Amino acid sequence: MPQATDLAISTRGLTRSFGPVKAVAGIDLDVPKGMIFAVLGPNGAGKTTLLRMLATLLPPDGGTAMVMGHDLRADPDAVRGVIAMTGQFASLDEDLTGRENLVMLSRLWGFSGRAARDRATDLLSAFDLSDAGNRQVNTYSGGMRRRLDIAASLIVTPGVLFLDEPTTGLDPTARQSVWRLIRQLAASGVTILLTTQYLEEADQLAARIAVIDKGRKIAEGTSRELKAQTGSGVLHVTPSDPGQLEAAEAVLASAGPVQRSAEGATLSVPVQDAASAHDLLVRLIASGVEVADFSMGQPSLEEVFFALTGAPPEEDPA
Amino acid sequence: MTETLLKRVERPAKPSALSNAMVFGWRAVLKFKHVPEQLFDLVMTPIMFTLLFTFVFGGALAGTPGSYLQFFLPGILVQTVVFNAVYSGMGLSTDFSKGLFDRFRSLPIWSLAPFAGLMVGDLMRHLIAGGIILGIGLLLGYRPEAGVLGVVLAFAMLLAMGFGFGWVFLVLGMMVRTPTTVMTLGFTILFPVTFASNIMVDPATMPDWLRGFVEVNPVSLMTTALRGLMDGTATAGMLTVALIAPVLLTVLLAPVTLMLYRRK
Numbered sequence: 202m203p204q205a206t207d208l209a210i211s212t213r214g215l216t217r218s219f220g221p222v223k224a225v226a227g228i229d230l231d232v233p234k235g236m237i238f239a240v241l242g243p244n245g246a247g248k249t250t251l252l253r254m255l256a257t258l259l260p261p262d263g264g265t266a267m268v269m270g271h272d273l274r275a276d277p278d279a280v281r282g283v284i285a286m287t288g289q290f291a292s293l294d295e296d297l298t299g300r301e302n303l304v305m306l307s308r309l310w311g312f313s314g315r316a317a318r319d320r321a322t323d324l325l326s327a328f329d330l331s332d333a334g335n336r337q338v339n340t341y342s343g344g345m346r347r348r349l350d351i352a353a354s355l356i357v358t359p360g361v362l363f364l365d366e367p368t369t370g371l372d373p374t375a376r377q378s379v380w381r382l383i384r385q386l387a388a389s390g391v392t393i394l395l396t397t398q399y400l401e402e403a404d405q406l407a408a409r410i411a412v413i414d415k416g417r418k419i420a421e422g423t424s425r426e427l428k429a430q431t432g433s434g435v436l437h438v439t440p441s442d443p444g445q446l447e448a449a450e451a452v453l454a455s456a457g458p459v460q461r462s463a464e465g466a467t468l469s470v471p472v473q474d475a476a477s478a479h480d481l482l483v484r485l486i487a488s489g490v491e492v493a494d495f496s497m498g499q500p501s502l503e504e505v506f507f508a509l510t511g512a513p514p515e516e517d518p519a
Numbered sequence: 520m521t522e523t524l525l526k527r528v529e530r531p532a533k534p535s536a537l538s539n540a541m542v543f544g545w546r547a548v549l550k551f552k553h554v555p556e557q558l559f560d561l562v563m564t565p566i567m568f569t570l571l572f573t574f575v576f577g578g579a580l581a582g583t584p585g586s587y588l589q590f591f592l593p594g595i596l597v598q599t600v601v602f603n604a605v606y607s608g609m610g611l612s613t614d615f616s617k618g619l620f621d622r623f624r625s626l627p628i629w630s631l632a633p634f635a636g637l638m639v640g641d642l643m644r645h646l647i648a649g650g651i652i653l654g655i656g657l658l659l660g661y662r663p664e665a666g667v668l669g670v671v672l673a674f675a676m677l678l679a680m681g682f683g684f685g686w687v688f689l690v691l692g693m694m695v696r697t698p699t700t701v702m703t704l705g706f707t708i709l710f711p712v713t714f715a716s717n718i719m720v721d722p723a724t725m726p727d728w729l730r731g732f733v734e735v736n737p738v739s740l741m742t743t744a745l746r747g748l749m750d751g752t753a754t755a756g757m758l759t760v761a762l763i764a765p766v767l768l769t770v771l772l773a774p775v776t777l778m779l780y781r782r783k
Binding site: 253256257258278281282284285286288289290291292293294295296297298301305306308309310311312313316320323337353355356357358389390 | 526527528529530531532533534538539542545546549550553554614617618619620621622623624625626627628632
């Protein structure tokens with residue numbers, strides 16, 4: 202058990218309701234300093250509500266939380282001094298230029314005119330935005346906006362950086378560049394709590410992952426520990442003859458719960474590794490099933506949920 | 520890229536509340552630079568009103584367009600300032616819908632600073648729009664009989680009115696989710712309040728029930744005070760009753776604004 206002083210974030214029984222909806226229904230989290238910690242869950246699981254509470258934007262209904270040694274409920278202003286948050290929607294002034302946004306925030310933190318301008322220049326060059334610095338933010342691409350938004354969270358190096366779905370809506374190149382950035386930040390000692398809907402993202406970045414659903418934590422561990430429960434990958438198999446689906450399903454079911462694709466032609470089953478996928482394919486062919494196509498991939502969020510709860514996640518508009 | 524990113528930057532000494540507010544004021548100035556169109560929105564309606572009322576109705580209402588302009592101009596200044604307040608409510612609603620205020624609220628700054636900054640921007644807008652309308656009035660032949668001092672005092676009064684009415688729309692801006700709804704609601708409130716006043720016509724010809732309302736309508740009281748200041752006929756009583764509404768709105772709505780902001 203880590204000592205309290207080694208924890209960047211520690212919550213016990215944190216709750217928050219909106220009317221009758223329990224968005225966060227009692228969450229305990231311990232995030233050690235310097236770690237990248239991912240909160241994984243579908244839309245409406247309560248990820249954003251949890252983050253907004255920890256970032257002092259939303260008061261909790263119940264429970265306790267300490268952020269970098271400050272009590273969230275008793276002293277939110279002290280918490281604000283050691284955190285930064287990059288929300289799902291760019292929290293920038295779109296009418297101003299990238300540079301003006303950074304200068305404005307630097308001055309709000311207390312840098313004088315000259316120091317604020319220098320800070321903006323440094324951040325623009327660090328985030329590869331020097332050329333775009335004097336353009337209005339409403340002309341930026343999604344990836345540039347996201348980089349500027351993260352830069353805006355680093356005016357003063359935060360103890361904890363909250364990132365709410367940092368790569369949602371980005372193209373693969375922009376996603377890679379945000380991932381690189383997050384790793385570099387963590388290497389410099391910033392604790393990062395991020396939310397994501399992608400297992401791959403949590404797997405790539407985070408040392409620990411908490412899976413949440415309907416406001417509750419349903420699993421927590423390292424990526425390896427979670428994969429021990431959910432399988433490290435998924436084998437997708439398409440029989441040539443749809444008439445053989447039943448027979449194929451019977452063979453695959455020995456490895457775990459089998460899911461049919463929406464069109465019904467492809468079967469997916471969690472597998473531990475490539476060797477067990479190979480074994481399954483051999484047995485499938487030996488049983489007389491003709492395989493038209495197969496592939497192996499990372500389990501999707503749906504598949505993780507299927508493995509953890511035996512049911513697909515419920516879409517909740519809240 | 521790595522080196523700059525890895526450099527730890529410590530928090531400088533905590534800035535004063537005033538310094539925070541000034542930053543938001545600076546933001547308002549930058550908006551003028553980047554979105555000059557917003558001034559067009561602010562002055563086009565009052566310019567149209569001035570021209571139409573003076574030349575279409577003016578002769579019929581006051582004998583000649585010139586003498587009507589003399590009556591109408593202080594009133595249209597009041598209307599301009601009160602209408603302008605709607606735009607700042609829309610701006611606030613836009614900021615909230617885009618998550619910008621989440622950034623501000625997660626910073627360790629004076630929590631009223633963003634509003635103080637909005638107010639600074641508003642007051643500048645009132646001054647610019649009021650200046651343009653007055654300029655056009657002067658071109659058309661309006662003459663403030665109290666001279667420069669009268670105009671300066673009248674503008675000070677205008678700013679006080681704009682400040683007071685501003686709170687109504689800040690509250691609306693926070694309660695209503697979309698900027699266009701803020702505008703619709705705002706004008707639904709403002710059209711009756713500005714038309715059922717003494718801005719356009721002397722209420723003497725109105726039916727009794729309406730005149731009763733028009734005479735106590737804060738917009739009428741403010742218009743009377745502004746006419747008095749520009750003509751040099753203002754009395755202390757006139758100015759006092761004109762200031763009741765702005766002062767009351769500030770005292771009542773500033774705490775509401777703060778409460779909504781904290782709860783958001």
